[in-house]
Amino acid sequence: MKLSDLPNELLNLIFSFIPTDDLYRQFTQIHELNYSKDFPSIYSVIYKQLFSRTLIIRTAKGVGYDTIRQFYSSNELANALVITSFATGYQILKILIDGHFHSNLRISPNEITLLLRYMDSIEEIENFIKVLEQLSFDSFTSNVIKTINFQIIYDANPTNELLALHNKIKYMMEDMIHKSEKILIQTKKNSKWYQPMNPYLLRNLKELYLWNNDIDNLAMNGFFKCVPDDLKILEFSGNNTADLQGFVLPQSLKRLHLSTNMIRSLEGVDFSKCSNLQLLDISMNRLIELPTDLKFPDSTKRLMMNHNQIENINQSQVPSQVQFLTLSSNCLTSLDNIYLSSSLIVLDLSDNTFSSFREDFFSECVNLKKLNLAINAIDDLDDLGQLPPNVEELILDYNEIDNYDFTNILTLKKLKKLSMTGTGLMFLKDIKFPSTLVQLILKDNEINEIINVDFGNSLEFLDLSYNKLENFNVYGLRLPSTLKKLDLSENGFQDLSNFIIPSSITTLYFNRSNLCLSNNLLSKFPEQLEFIELIRAIPKSVPKLNFSKFHNLVSLNLQKNGITSIEKLDLPNGLQILDLSQNCIRQVSWKSIPATTRHVELRGNPIENQ
Incomplete structure (x- = not known):
């Protein structure tokens, strides 16, 4: 059959x-x-x-983020018909129109999205206009095509020819944007020649993305005179807006992005009427204080106000059901007047000037999973008060902590990641970390001793880089067999007599170790290593560095070691990645490289042969 x-x-x-x-x-x-x-x-x-699927007609993907992903998920893109040429798209539309009027194949896409970049060739832009002409065919468009979305990327400097084409495109688009549910307009580089569309024509719009279009207060107020009633997503990022006076928000709005503008005040905007708002991003602006009568709707689950200059915040400005609250990089010194909700999952207070918190400040945060208090003025761990009982990730980087009483941290029953980078720790002694701990990051401190420390039963990654360790001996330390990844880079190791790496380690970072890179040192490394990084490890003059014992080795990084010849390396079969950047290799002997190696990096070497 x-x-x-x-x-x-x-x-x-x-x-x-x-x-x-x-x-x-x-x-x-x-x-x-x-x-x-x-x-x-x-x-x-x-x-x-x-x-019958979604039809996307676009130019080829450019460099960087592909904006089409703003409209569609990976699964939706996989199911859509994506045409990467407007000439081909024009032919496809001709087939659809012909099938609609001259056969019984009356099928149409559930929606059409067009993506144009002005950096494309003039011919491609002219083909885009031909596509618009096809779609403006009234009998076909009005009866068959329900939705036509647009993405317009201004990524070329305007020329007379481009401006003429742009004006034609703008007028043709305005004839059909009443059918648009999603519009994205982005300006790149310094090509500031965006012209706003007639807002009264956007009556069916549900998602609007206006990125980096140099829209000032006057243009913004004019554009938002008539906000679509059913608008759900508004991204107004990277513009020049400083004042939101007269900015009317529709009740339907679910996501509002106002980041990377020059907003100095939130006066004149009634956020409380947006009863469906779930995400509000006003980060990277110039806010110093918030209006006393400002109230965000209780529906807000994500509130991002980071990278402003906010000095104070009151209780009414913290949504009662907020789950993700970001106040990092502001000028906050205290939140003692705030009572946090049990709904919080992530709280970021980093890069402020907090020195302490009310004893019960975190007590109601029973669902908090991540707490970031990095870059503050905390010098005593007791001043953190009662920490969230179920927190899984605690970040205390770059606080000058001089009290070594870890009690309130060590009692956390579900802690998985603890980061204390650059906190001034000088030693670890008589500590039992939570048994749930998976990642412990203690880099960039002054640790010179680790005595009688129990690292729990679940630790997988231990980072002790950029400290002052002179020896590392597993005896006296309780390191679990789960430990797979260890970073001992940039320490002051003196000799190998008191140096033992746990046998469970599969990934080892040992950069600038102060110990000569020799076969004696390599003999101290576990044989099951899969990844080794030895950057600037001060190689000792030996006939050959023997890596062949590492039968599971997949990646070996030997940057900046003064290596003169690949033949001085005995490499294991199975090695896949070899990085010899910035050494002193003049001749490349490929026979010394295992056949399994699929990537060799040799940049920065004075290679004479090709």
């Missing part, structure tokens, strides 16, 4: 499992070879399967 003999119901089922790209290739082959008459049932099924 041939495929064409199968009933349409079964064909539909079969082709529903075929990826969109493969389905499009099959359709193109049948259509171009005019097989549609020979296999009408197969052609019809593929046609209906393919063109």
